[in-house]
Amino acid sequence: MREASRNTAAIARKFSDIALLKIVQPCSQSGIARSTRPYGDNSLSRFSPVAAALIAVAVFLLDTLTTFDIAIAVLYVVVVLLSLNFANQTQLVAIGAGCMGLTLLSFLLSHGLELPAESIGRCFVSLAATGITTFLAFRVKAAIGILEDSEQRYRSIFLATGVGILQMDFTGLKTAIDKYKTDGVQSIEDIENLDSGFVRKALRSIKLINANNTALNMFNMPDIDRLGTLLPALVSSEVERKVWNFLASIWAGNHSYEAETVIRTSQGRQLIFLYNVAVPPDRPTLDMVLISIMDVTARREAENELDVARSQLAHVTRIATLGELTVSIAHELNQPLAAVVTNGGAGLRWLRRDVPDLKKVESSIEGMVADATRASEVIKHLRGLSVKSSPNPVNVNLNEVAEETVALLQREIDVNQVTSRFDLADHLPEIHGDRVQLQQVVLNLILNAIQAMAHAPGGRRELLVKSLSEEAAVVLRIQDTGPGIPPEVRDRLFDPFYTTKPDGMGMGLSICRSILTAHGGSINATSEPGAGTTFEVTIPFNKEVG
Numbered sequence: 001m002r003e004a005s006r007n008t009a010a011i012a013r014k015f016s017d018i019a020l021l022k023i024v025q026p027c028s029q030s031g032i033a034r035s036t037r038p039y040g041d042n043s044l045s046r047f048s049p050v051a052a053a054l055i056a057v058a059v060f061l062l063d064t065l066t067t068f069d070i071a072i073a074v075l076y077v078v079v080v081l082l083s084l085n086f087a088n089q090t091q092l093v094a095i096g097a098g099c100m101g102l103t104l105l106s107f108l109l110s111h112g113l114e115l116p117a118e119s120i121g122r123c124f125v126s127l128a129a130t131g132i133t134t135f136l137a138f139r140v141k142a143a144i145g146i147l148e149d150s151e152q153r154y155r156s157i158f159l160a161t162g163v164g165i166l167q168m169d170f171t172g173l174k175t176a177i178d179k180y181k182t183d184g185v186q187s188i189e190d191i192e193n194l195d196s197g198f199v200r201k202a203l204r205s206i207k208l209i210n211a212n213n214t215a216l217n218m219f220n221m222p223d224i225d226r227l228g229t230l231l232p233a234l235v236s237s238e239v240e241r242k243v244w245n246f247l248a249s250i251w252a253g254n255h256s257y258e259a260e261t262v263i264r265t266s267q268g269r270q271l272i273f274l275y276n277v278a279v280p281p282d283r284p285t286l287d288m289v290l291i292s293i294m295d296v297t298a299r300r301e302a303e304n305e306l307d308v309a310r311s312q313l314a315h316v317t318r319i320a321t322l323g324e325l326t327v328s329i330a331h332e333l334n335q336p337l338a339a340v341v342t343n344g345g346a347g348l349r350w351l352r353r354d355v356p357d358l359k360k361v362e363s364s365i366e367g368m369v370a371d372a373t374r375a376s377e378v379i380k381h382l383r384g385l386s387v388k389s390s391p392n393p394v395n396v397n398l399n400e401v402a403e404e405t406v407a408l409l410q411r412e413i414d415v416n417q418v419t420s421r422f423d424l425a426d427h428l429p430e431i432h433g434d435r436v437q438l439q440q441v442v443l444n445l446i447l448n449a450i451q452a453m454a455h456a457p458g459g460r461r462e463l464l465v466k467s468l469s470e471e472a473a474v475v476l477r478i479q480d481t482g483p484g485i486p487p488e489v490r491d492r493l494f495d496p497f498y499t500t501k502p503d504g505m506g507m508g509l510s511i512c513r514s515i516l517t518a519h520g521g522s523i524n525a526t527s528e529p530g531a532g533t534t535f536e537v538t539i540p541f542n543k544e545v546g
């Protein structure tokens, strides 16, 4: 798409050139796809040869038959200029030469062999004016020829390219945004707060000027006018958030904006479009904006199928892992537990004797304590296994870890229509830790946040990743606008195997806490039901990983 956006920018620049050409040559057609005739081939140019011939005859008669003291032959320049509409370069030279010949002929016919100095002067002025005009007309014609070739080339690209291209006029939208700016509104978010219906008005204000065939086929529309009328309705209310993002880009004065969006066609088909909006830098009023579109529905569907297959596989693997884990826990714990039972039974038997043997009871209880301690060691060991066993401590910048992780999860973020935002501290001190383990922590927290928001119907889906440095530690906050954590879940949040998700394993937060404890840090959650959740990770700097 970066390639496509470069092409769009080139085409956008070309469109500007062509618009310039239309000022030089106002008789030509407007719009590229709609234009099928070459420049100059229009009603005016059809009458131009007749008009030019009539003017030439009139000038000749006036020049020959009247005795005005003015250089009437200068009017031949009108004939040459009119010829620009129909003659090619050779014909222009011939017409110019013809006019100069007629000037000389009139001079000879009206003065014979008398050659008064004033008349010679007037004749010379007329010849010079006609000659210079012919030369300039010749140059203009050559320039027009080059631009015509160029337009032809770009028209072919425009029509034949596999990317859908829409040429739009955003003047109304730009005026509305500028008005808000003049009224002192500070940002697009402020407009959103003042007028939530602004997006719809914005969509209605933009005009479709032109579209290539690929675009028409993509939207399944018979012609440009129908597409122009239906375009605002194709943007469903679910994707309005994307439009706000786009408006923020316009507000910031950016010349390019790229995003993916879901469009529902008039036949009800849901399509995923990757689009790029290019604003030529020399069109500040946004009267010509080019949108290039690629239909990535098939590609995304294939990716989704792959995702489903992958998550099914992950689920199966999790169940298998859980099964294995259960077997190994059972196996490891069985032995000390069996010993506890045996020692307990023996102790009871010594106690129930007619004369209890307290020495033996004591040793049985000591055995039980030792076995129970062994069982607890086993549990600790198993927990240790779930965290990568050999930490690889390096200097880590948590900002980088956060940015990398968000980039890694960008698809999840887009698919779930979440807007991600960073508020990262400048010059954040580095911490000493295991980069992969810390990435595992951030990944788990962001995934949980996305999943929490994805399952909350309606509402804003915003993920904020914030970092800051405190006296001796760095802090990373992952904040979501999900449903929050209910009180009954709060107390069990970090318990191993505690999950509220149908396919969850409940190990994520428990592992996060183990990793952070190993880094000398901590994790805690603050949440208000209905108002989102914030997980806060604190890691001291200058601390070795344990």
Ligand code: ADP
Binding pocket: 444, 448, 449, 452, 480, 482, 483, 484, 485, 489, 493, 498, 499, 500, 501, 503, 504, 505, 506, 507, 508, 509, 510, 533
């Ligand atoms: P899992 O994701 O497999 O359920 P975790 O240990 O990562 O395991 O999470 C445990 C539980 O904590 C989740 O099932 C969910 O109920 C709750 N939880 C975690 N993060 C959030 C969040 N951002 N918002 C709401 N609930 C959350």
